[in-house]
Amino acid sequence: MTKIPNFNAPSLHSSQNQRFVVSIRFVLRYTPSRIKESILYVRTTVNGTRAPERSLNMKIVKSEWDSTQQTILGNSDQAQICNARIQQVKTLFDKTFFLMQQSGESITAKRLQERVFGEKAQYSSYKDAFNRFIAEKITTTKVSPRTIETYNKYYRHISSFLKVTDIKISYFKTFQRRICLIF
16 A cells, blocks of 8 residues: 555645645455456545546456555466556556646546546547447456347437437536536
8 A cells, every 4th residue: 555644635736735645555356256356456545535446457366365465475477467567556656646746736536546547538429438338348347248238228228318329428517517416
C-alpha cells in the first residue's frame, strides 16, 4: 500500500500547504465459476474517497496472492513479471500524484486514476459507449455467448426506446444531473 500521510485538506485543490492521504491497494475479484483464478484490481483512495476499482487484466491464482505484501508469492517467471507490473503501477501512481500536486491541480481519486491509466475516453454516442462496455466485459471476465446475446438484446431495446442509436452521451449526463437534483 502506498500512503502519503498527514491529512489536512481544507479544499479539494492542491496547494503547497495541503496534505493528502493517498492509498493504492491491489485486490482480487473472482467469480464463482472461476474459484481458483482471480482478476487483480487496483483500488485508489484519496482523502477517504474511493474511485471505482480498475482491472489490471492480470489473472492470479488465489493461493499465490499475499494481500498484506500486495505481491504474488513464488519465484516463477510469471510471478516476477506480475510483481514487476504491480510495482510499476505503484510507481506510476506516485509519480502522477506528485506531478498533479506540483501543477496545483485538483486531486481526487478518480482524476488520479484517470491520469495513471490515460485520460477517460470520450464517447460520441450511446452505441460507442455500449460497444466499449461489451468489449471490456469480454476482456476482463469470462462471458458466455448467452450473456453477449442478452447484452445485444438490451442494446436493441434501449435503441428502439430512444428511436435513434447515435444520441450524444452529453445528453444523458445532463439528464442524469437533473434527475439527481430532483431526488
